[in-house]
Every structure is written in structure tokens, then in C-alpha cells.
Amino acid sequence: MRVLVDGKPLRRSMRGVKTVAGLLSAIGMSSETAIVKVNGRIVTELDSVGPSDRVEVIRVSTGG
Amino acid sequence: MAICSFCNRNAILYQPYSCKLFCGKHLSDLTEKRVGSTMRKYGMVRNRSRIGVAVSGGKDSTTMLYIMHRLLRKDRSRTLIAITVDEGLRGYRDKSIRCARALCSKLGVEHHIYRFSEYAVKMDTLMRHPKPDPCTYCGVFRRWVLNLAAREHGLDAIAIGHNLDDVVQTFQMNIMRNEPLRIARYTPNGGIATCDEFVPRIRPLLTVPEREVMAYALHNGIPFHNGECPYAGLALRNPVREFINSMEAKYPGTKFRMLNTYLSLIDRLPAGAAQPIRKCKLCSEPSSSETCKRCELLSYAKCKGAKWSVAKKNA
Numbered sequence: 001m002r003v004l005v006d007g008k009p010l011r012r013s014m015r016g017v018k019t020v021a022g023l024l025s026a027i028g029m030s031s032e033t034a035i036v037k038v039n040g041r042i043v044t045e046l047d048s049v050g051p052s053d054r055v056e057v058i059r060v061s062t063g064g
Numbered sequence: 065m066a067i068c069s070f071c072n073r074n075a076i077l078y079q080p081y082s083c084k085l086f087c088g089k090h091l092s093d094l095t096e097k098r099v100g101s102t103m104r105k106y107g108m109v110r111n112r113s114r115i116g117v118a119v120s121g122g123k124d125s126t127t128m129l130y131i132m133h134r135l136l137r138k139d140r141s142r143t144l145i146a147i148t149v150d151e152g153l154r155g156y157r158d159k160s161i162r163c164a165r166a167l168c169s170k171l172g173v174e175h176h177i178y179r180f181s182e183y184a185v186k187m188d189t190l191m192r193h194p195k196p197d198p199c200t201y202c203g204v205f206r207r208w209v210l211n212l213a214a215r216e217h218g219l220d221a222i223a224i225g226h227n228l229d230d231v232v233q234t235f236q237m238n239i240m241r242n243e244p245l246r247i248a249r250y251t252p253n254g255g256i257a258t259c260d261e262f263v264p265r266i267r268p269l270l271t272v273p274e275r276e277v278m279a280y281a282l283h284n285g286i287p288f289h290n291g292e293c294p295y296a297g298l299a300l301r302n303p304v305r306e307f308i309n310s311m312e313a314k315y316p317g318t319k320f321r322m323l324n325t326y327l328s329l330i331d332r333l334p335a336g337a338a339q340p341i342r343k344c345k346l347c348s349e350p351s352s353s354e355t356c357k358r359c360e361l362l363s364y365a366k367c368k369g370a371k372w373s374v375a376k377k378n379a
């Protein structure tokens with residue numbers, strides 16, 4: 001699984017991670033503070049992720 | 065894929081507080097409905113024809129402009145005018161201004177930029193000197209410049225992109241700082257004291273959670289800058305935000321319950337809670353005391369050795 005956080009690649013093993021919620025938890029974030037795209041589509045924290053997926057985590061920045 | 069609770073499309077957002085899933089279209093419908101209801105409920109544009117929209121270029125302000133433009137586009141009696149305040153934060157504000165410009169140009173909305181360097185002090189200059197609390201300075205200067213801009217363009221109100229999260233964080237911080245008068249002043253529609261020189265501020269995103277604003281912006285392809293202010297790390301708002309988000313994750317609906325508490329409190333505050341508005345003796349702008357906060361902060365910073373020149377308005 002290829003994971004990008006705010007456009008930067010995350011160099012960490014995501015073995016065993018099966019859901020978006022699990023992925024966010026593994027990188028110390030929550031669905032309150034991030035939006036996730038899997039293969040270019042916005043998904044919910046209830047969706048699943050697989051080893052061949054390209055995941056983008058977009059932090060919900062404060063202000064603006 | 066999770067499926068929308070209202071149709072067969074793929075969901076892009078799960079709302080734990082309602083246990084419902086939303087596709088892009090239904091999330092957009094809900095968000096626009098919420099903004100429209102808030103504007104009607106508080107009479108935000110009632111009897112007002114020139115509405116200013118404070119657009120920094122971040123997700124909240126660009127989404128607010130986009131939705132207000134959609135809701136008011138058929139109403140020829142009202143004009144939207146976008147105002148951007150450039151605080152002078154290199155590598156941050158310049159990027160967001162590009163997004164604000166792009167959106168205004170796409171929507172055909174008149175856009176004006178006001179710079180701290182002309183009316184106050186650039187934040188980057190300020191931060192080299194007296195090591196103040198950056199958010200205090202920035203907030204005070206920004207409000208001062210916005211009010212001046214709103215008057216210069218004859219605006220009847222100015223919309224601020226404060227979402228549900230911003231409002232409940234501010235409420236929580238005012239409790240922690242023991243500032244009940246600030247709770248009284250921070251209302252959805254212009255505060256409780258009025259004055260000709262003070263342009264009322266409205267908050268159309270009051271009932272839209274921050275992550276839903278972001279999901280709306282991404283789904284609708286709104287150009288916005290998703291960076292964080294370089295000085296944001298120093299703010300009290302950060303731990304407050306973390307605390308409220310952790311409560312929301314554990315007890316969904318916490319933010320809306322806090323909002324309802326805050327709105328109930330405002331209704332119960334005595335009319336005398338508002339301080340009368342007068343004119344600052346130095347700059348003549350509206351102020352709750354003899355000298356406005358902007359002039360007070362500039363004097364303080366000068367005492368601490370900061371040097372700059374302010375082109376407009378006496379500093």
C-alpha cells in the first residue's frame with residue numbers, strides 16, 4: 001500500500017491495516033482531522049483498504 | 065465501498081453523530097441547506113444589499129464564498145464583495161491569496177486585498193521583535209483592517225468563515241480565560257452592541273463541522289490552500305481543538321451540544337453585558353475602550369523596541 005500524507009510519502013509498514021479508520025489510527029490521526037482518498041476517490045473511515053491501493057491522507061488544517 | 069444512506073452512490077463522509085453516510089451530492093445538499101437555514105434564522109442578509117465575504121483562500125472562507133454565491137446568485141438585489149487580508153506571512157498567505165483570486169475570478173466576484181504592511185505591521189516583521197502572542201496581534205489587526213475595508217466598500221455586513229469547530233473552540237477558550245463578555249460579543253449575527261462605524265460580522269458556517277467543510281470543498285473542486293499558519297503552533301486553540309476532537313470521537317455530537325449551550329447562553333445574557341462602542345482616541349476606529357486594541361498593541365510593541373513605519377492611518 002502506498003500512503004501519502006499531505007503529499008509526502010509515508011515510509012512505514014501498513015501490514016495488517018484493513019480499514020481507513022485502522023490506517024488513520026496507525027499513523028496517529030483521526031477521522032475528525034483528516035480526509036482520505038483511496039485511488040483518487042474520497043472515502044469514509046468505514047471503507048476498506050488493500051495492499052495495492054494508493055492512499056492519500058489530507059490533514060484538515062486549522063484556520064482559513 | 066460504503067454506500068450513501070440516501071442513494072446508491074459511494075459515500076464520501078460518515079457522520080458518527082447522525083449514524084448516516086453521505087455521497088458528494090447529498091453532503092453538498094446538506095451543507096448548503098445548513099448555511100441557508102443559518103442565514104435565514106439569524107437574518108444575516110435581511111435588509112442588507114452589499115455583503116462582504118472575508119476570503120483568506122483557506123478551505124472555510126472559499127467554501128463560504130462558493131455556497132453564498134450559489135444561494136444568492138439569483139438574487140439581483142444583493143452583491144457579494146470578497147475582501148482578503150494579507151498579514152504578510154511569506155510562503156503561506158501568498159499561496160492562499162492565489163486560491164482566493166482564482167475562486168473570485170471563476171465566480172465573477174469583486175475582490176479587494178488589504179495588506180497589514182499598509183495598516184499595521186507585517187506578521188513576519190512583528191515576530192522578529194517583541195515575541196508577542198502572534199494570534200492576539202494577528203486577530204486584532206485583522207478585525208481592525210476588515211472593518212475598515214468593509215466601511216470603505218460600503219458593506220452592510222461581512223461574512224467570516226468560522227465553522228462549527230471554530231465557534232465551539234472560541235466558546236471553550238472564553239470559558240477557560242474567564243471572559244463572559246467575549247461570549248456575549250461573539251454572536252452569529254453581528255454582536256450585541258451596534259455603532260455606525262462598526263460593520264456587523266456574520267457567520268454562515270456556524271453549523272457546519274470543519275471536516276464536512278473540507279469534504280465539501282474537495283468534492284466540489286473549490287480551489288483552496290490547505291496549509292497551516294507558521295505561527296499557529298503557539299496558539300491556545302491547538303490543545304483546545306485536540307481536546308474537543310477527542311471528546312467528539314468518544315461522544316459523537318459533542319460539538320453540536322456545545323454550540324447549543326453557547327447559543328442558549330447568548331440568549332440569556334443581560335442586555336447590559338455589552339460594552340458601549342466609542343471611538344479610539346488615536347485612530348478614530350470603533351473601540352470598547354479609550355484606545356483600541358490595535359493602537360494599544362502597536363504602542364506596546366514599539367516600547368519593546370520594534371521599528372517600522374505604517375503608511376496609512378496614524379500608528
